[in-house]
Amino acid sequence: MKDQNAMAYVNMFAVLKDMEILCGLDEEAKKLASPAKPVAISFNVGNGPQATLSFANGKCTMKEGLDGNIKLKLGSNEAFNLMVDGKKNPTPYGGFSKLKFLTNDFTKLTDLMNKYLRADEKSLNDRAFYEKSTTMMFYLVANALSAIGNHDELGKLSASKIPDGSIAMEINGGPCAEIFVKNGHMTTYNRKAENPRAYMIFADFDTARGLFDGSSEAMTALASGKLIMKGFIPMIDNLNRVLGRAGVYLA
Amino acid sequence: MNTYTYKKDFEYLSRASKVIPAGIYGHQGPAEGCHIPIEAFPKYCDHAKGAYFWDVDGNRFIDYMNAYGPNILGYCDEDVNAAAKAQIDIADVTTQPSYKMVELAELMVDTVKMADWAFFAKNGGDVTTFAILTARAATGRKKIVMIEGYYHGVHQWTQREDAPWVLKGEVENNIIIKWNDVEAFKKVIEENKDDIACFISTPYMHGNFVDNVLPAEGYWQGIRKLCTDNGIVLIIDDVRAGWRLDIAGSDHYYGFESDLLCLCKGIANGYNVSCLCGKDFLKPVASSISYTGSYWMSAVPFAAGIACINKMKKLGGGAKHLEIGRKICSGLAKAAKENGVNLSISGEPSLFYLLIKDDNSLVIHQEWIAEMVKRGVFVTSHHNHFTNLSITDEDINYTCEVADEAFKVVTARHPEVYRK
Numbered sequence: 282m283k284d285q286n287a288m289a290y291v292n293m294f295a296v297l298k299d300m301e302i303l304c305g306l307d308e309e310a311k312k313l314a315s316p317a318k319p320v321a322i323s324f325n326v327g328n329g330p331q332a333t334l335s336f337a338n339g340k341c342t343m344k345e346g347l348d349g350n351i352k353l354k355l356g357s358n359e360a361f362n363l364m365v366d367g368k369k370n371p372t373p374y375g376g377f378s379k380l381k382f383l384t385n386d387f388t389k390l391t392d393l394m395n396k397y398l399r400a401d402e403k404s405l406n407d408r409a410f411y412e413k414s415t416t417m418m419f420y421l422v423a424n425a426l427s428a429i430g431n432h433d434e435l436g437k438l439s440a441s442k443i444p445d446g447s448i449a450m451e452i453n454g455g456p457c458a459e460i461f462v463k464n465g466h467m468t469t470y471n472r473k474a475e476n477p478r479a480y481m482i483f484a485d486f487d488t489a490r491g492l493f494d495g496s497s498e499a500m501t502a503l504a505s506g507k508l509i510m511k512g513f514i515p516m517i518d519n520l521n522r523v524l525g526r527a528g529v530y531l532a
Numbered sequence: 533m534n535t536y537t538y539k540k541d542f543e544y545l546s547r548a549s550k551v552i553p554a555g556i557y558g559h560q561g562p563a564e565g566c567h568i569p570i571e572a573f574p575k576y577c578d579h580a581k582g583a584y585f586w587d588v589d590g591n592r593f594i595d596y597m598n599a600y601g602p603n604i605l606g607y608c609d610e611d612v613n614a615a616a617k618a619q620i621d622i623a624d625v626t627t628q629p630s631y632k633m634v635e636l637a638e639l640m641v642d643t644v645k646m647a648d649w650a651f652f653a654k655n656g657g658d659v660t661t662f663a664i665l666t667a668r669a670a671t672g673r674k675k676i677v678m679i680e681g682y683y684h685g686v687h688q689w690t691q692r693e694d695a696p697w698v699l700k701g702e703v704e705n706n707i708i709i710k711w712n713d714v715e716a717f718k719k720v721i722e723e724n725k726d727d728i729a730c731f732i733s734t735p736y737m738h739g740n741f742v743d744n745v746l747p748a749e750g751y752w753q754g755i756r757k758l759c760t761d762n763g764i765v766l767i768i769d770d771v772r773a774g775w776r777l778d779i780a781g782s783d784h785y786y787g788f789e790s791d792l793l794c795l796c797k798g799i800a801n802g803y804n805v806s807c808l809c810g811k812d813f814l815k816p817v818a819s820s821i822s823y824t825g826s827y828w829m830s831a832v833p834f835a836a837g838i839a840c841i842n843k844m845k846k847l848g849g850g851a852k853h854l855e856i857g858r859k860i861c862s863g864l865a866k867a868a869k870e871n872g873v874n875l876s877i878s879g880e881p882s883l884f885y886l887l888i889k890d891d892n893s894l895v896i897h898q899e900w901i902a903e904m905v906k907r908g909v910f911v912t913s914h915h916n917h918f919t920n921l922s923i924t925d926e927d928i929n930y931t932c933e934v935a936d937e938a939f940k941v942v943t944a945r946h947p948e949v950y951r952k
Contacts, residue, residue, distance in 0.1 A: 435694045442692075446892070478893045500554035503563035504545060506570050512893040514565040514914060515741055522694045 283529050286329060287432035289358035291530045292365040293330040295425035296394075297343065300334055301471070302420045303394055304341040306413045310393050311339040313386045320382045323349030324371075329358040336382070341390075351379045367391075415490045416456045420471055422493055422524075423450050423458035425531055427467035430523045433530075439522035441465035446478030448516050452489045453482055460520065467523075479512035481520065495528070533937055535906040540588040541575040559600060559915070566912040572902035574910075580607035582922035585910070593910035594927050596860075598918040601772055601797030604853075605843060606922025612801045615839035619832045630831030636838050640807055643841055645784040646793055647809035651818060653828050656771030656796035657685025659808040660732070662823055663792040664689060666810070667730035667765035670817040674705045675724055677717065677731045677764075681739035682708075684732060684769050711737040711745055714754035721762050730792075731759055732767040735782035736880065740914045741894070743887060744879030752788040759791070765814070771796040771806070776857075776882040776919065779841070779849040781809075797918075798844075803836035847921050850882070856919045856928075857881025863932035871939035872950060873900075885916040890949050896942055903938035 304314040319337035324330070325347055333349040335342050353371035355361040363369035373380060396404070397414045398421065405411045430440035440462065448460040451473070459474035460467060483489035488507040491497030499521070502508035510517045545562075548555040554563050556575065567573040574587035583606055586592050595603070605612065623630050633652065640650035653659050664676060676689070684690045688702040707724065709716040711733075721728060733755075737745040759766040768790040770782045775798040778785035783793060791814060796806035804827075810818055848855075858881045868875035868888075879885040888897035894914075901913045909931050911917060943950035 438692070439694045498553070500557070500561075500563045501549045504555040504561060504570065505549055509569065510565070511568050511898055512895050513741070514568075514894075518565065522692075525696050526694075 284433050285358040285362060287429055287436065288530055289326055289329040289361050290428035290432045291425045292362055293324060293326070293332050294343075294428050295421050295531075296365055296398075297324070297332070297334060298424050299394060299398070299417050299421050300341045300390060301343060302417050303390065303397065304336075304339065306416060307393060307397070310341075310390055313390050313393075314341050315339045316382055316386065320351065320379050321349035322351045322353065322383060322387065323347040324353050324355065324361065326355045326361040327357050329355075329361055336386075351383055353383075411490075412455070412486050415452070415486045415493075418493045419450075419452055419456045419489055420458065421531065422527060423460065423471070424469045425527050426460060426520065426523050427469040429526050429530060430462075430465075430467035433526055436523050436526045437465070439519050439526070440467050442522075443467070443516050443519040444478075444513060446513065446516060447474045447476060448520055449474035449477035449480045449482070451480075451482045452486055453484050455486060455489075462516070477512065479514065479516035479520075480510060481517055482509040483507070484509065533907050533934065535903075536574070536589070536591040536908065538571070538574055538587065538589055538591070544576045544588055566915050568898040568913045569902060572905050574905075582606040582608075583920060583924070583927050591908065593905070593908050594923070594931055595910045595920075596917040596931075597910055597912055597915070598920050599797075599802060600915070601918050602800075602802040603918075603920050604775060604798040605801045605840060605847070606920050607802070609801050609840070609843070609922075611843050612803070612836050612839045616803055616832050616836040619835035622831070624832045625827060625830045629829035630834065632831045632834035632838070633829055636805075636834040639838055639841055640795075640809060643779055643845075644793060644795070644809045645780040646789045646791075646811065647781075648812040649810050649815050649818070651808045651810070652834070653806045653808070654804050654825060655685070655806055656769075656794065657687050657690070658825070658828075659794040659796065659806045660684040660767075660769050660771065661687045661689070662808050662818075662821070663732065663765075663767045663769075663794055664730065665821050665823065666792060666808075666814055666818050667767060669821055670765060670814055671729045671763060673727050673729040675707055675728045676705060677707045677709060677720055677728055679711045679733045679737065680708050681711070681737065681742070682733070683739070683772075685771075712748045712751050714751060714758070717755060717758055721758060721764070726763075728762070728764050730765040730767050731755060732769060734769050735773050735777070735786055738772060738879050738883060738885065738916045740916075741887075743876055744883075744885040744916060746880070747786055752783070752786050756788045765791045767792045767794065769794045772916070773880065773883055774798050775844065775850055776853045777850045777880055779844055785850065799840065800833050800837035801840040803833035803840075804830075805833035805837055844921075852921055853882035853919045854880065856921070856923050857884055859925070859928050860884065860919070860923075860931065863928055864935050867932050867936040867939060871936065871943055873939050873943065879916055882919045883916045886911065891946075896946055896949065899945065900938050900942045903941045904934055907934045907937065909934045 304310045314336040321335040323333040397417045400414045429436035443462045451457045457473035459470040484507045545555045562570040576588045578586045578588045637650040641647045691698040768783050773782045774795045783790040791811050793809040861877045861881050874889045876887045898913045
């Protein structure tokens with residue numbers, strides 16, 4: 282069962298956070314993320330997550346908190362989740378002079394996100410696009426793991442069983458993430474883990490994509506060496522339980 | 533020493549992955565964390581004899597996993613196979629069970645100290661589950677007390693709620709306490725007054741990823757008394773350790789008597805039979821439970837079991853296993869010390885558990901195990917090992933030579949840890 286609070290954290294810290302990656306990979310996104318003056322959009326979700334997406338000099342960064350110059354109020358987790366699904370409009374309550382960015386450029390950015398995250402078959406025939414799209418999926422999943430491990434009931438049970446330390450999650454020759462766990466609390470960093478205690482490595486982009494979109498079996502990938510796990514295996518075993526829950530939230 | 537390659541093994545695995553989920557499922561497969569990295573391990577057996585098996589590439593391995601326990605005498609033991617082959621020509625799976633079932637049950641009752649009766653099935657999980665059903669039916673209570681890190685098979689009640697195939701109701705009556713903690717058991721009894729059906733545990737803590745821990749002095753006697761005083765059924769899961777400590781049962785080895793004892797690996801040297809042994813007071817309840825399977829009364833494993841038990845007794849039983857285990861552990865410890873490696877060897881010697889503790893990720897340990905396997909000594913990354921009675925001193929000496937070379941490979945590979 283999908284929990285609306287956990288879904289809101291996934292939407293904020295995995296889906297919207299993927300905007301950071303988008304602006305690093307896509308030239309059009311970089312241009313859109315270069316407003317004349319910096320713009321920061323704060324999402325204030327009632328009883329849910331609060332974070333700000335900042336756009337300046339072709340880059341996007343997300344921080345927790347509400348110090349943006351555009352402020353959007355979402356009354357509940359459900360309302361925020363509907364907004365991310367494109368089914369509800371938020372209520373701006375500050376920064377009206379920047380609303381043009383919100384209605385024009387930000388909308389274009391979210392359309393670009395959809396282009397990569399819900400890519401059509403024709404686009405995926407272009408290998409460069411395919412790898413960019415898979416990179417975005419990779420970070421989406423890596424960040425969703427922490428949101429689910431910290432907020433979904435079953436995810437919390439799995440996370441509580443992960444021994445302390447860092448897990449390196451990587452596509453060989455591609456994107457890297459560090460999942461840091463302390464006392465059952467998970468934090469994802471979009472960077473290569475320096476001193477990991479356990480490793481989950483996808484042999485290539487095809488393996489990662491196949492596992493993310495469900496067209497490949499994880500067990501077969503493990504058995505064939507396409508998905509490599511090593512190190513302190515109880516960390517990976519329990520992370521895999523959280524990963525199992527990701528399907529509920531990212532479907 | 534030459535190292536092995538596995539061309540045909542991987543060809544079979546590739547074929548298997550198309551028609552078998554995961555290629556090889558479960559703990560014997562490459563996806564369960566026992567074979568890291570997978571390219572160091574053979575995948576499919578061609579044939580086996582005594583202490584060895586050969587993979588499909590023709591590589592020979594001294595086997596310290598022994599099919600995860602069932603190979604207790606040595607592969608293809610002549611006496612056990614002769615009994616099984618003879619039974620094949622007489623009768624195996626028949627409408628009414630063979631009288632061999634009665635003969636094996638009588639032998640089990642004569643052999644296992646606590647046993648007043650024997651109930652046969654196929655796998656360890658069949659009998660741990662039957663033990664739980666019996667305890668619940670006998671007490672009219674629902675809760676099960678288990679030990680942290682437990683493994684009692686893969687049936688639903690043994691799982692965790694966060695497994696996607698498990699329903700909350702299937703595991704909500706499980707209570708987990710720490711090993712060697714009588715006070716914790718006392719506390720849960722007080723907190724769950726008259727609602728605990730059973731306490732189930734292995735005879736000692738032989739979990740994975742941690743040093744295995746033997747029972748503290750007085751531990752089992754304390755648990756036994758609390759069970760008796762509070763009407764709780766004491767179940768010992770002896771599926772893994774059974775008969776490698778004492779053919780009379782691991783509870784007997786540690787000086788107490790369980791109410792139900794689950795046995796499997798070791799009964800018939802690989803022929804498929806498991807057994808729940810029980811005390812008289814639980815027999816009427818066990819009789820009343822509808823629980824069986826199509827092949828549970830097949831006669832070939834019964835005949836093999838009789839031959840295996842008799843041969844085990846003749847060769848010295850658990851004591852002989854412990855003696856072989858001590859020699860292996862002593863040789864490995866010496867090789868580790870000479871190479872400056874902090875190798876922890878824990879648990880009972882016939883089920884020794886290995887763990888290099890020089891890095892907290894266990895990567896060095898995994899690499900050392902892999903180097904052993906590539907040189908023909910089959911051990912696994914994270915599981916206790918098993919002795920068999922065909923292992924010779926020559927095998928043990930070779931094992932220690934391989935261990936020494938494997939230590940040298942990994943210490944040279946990790947100068948950041950093993951700087952002279």
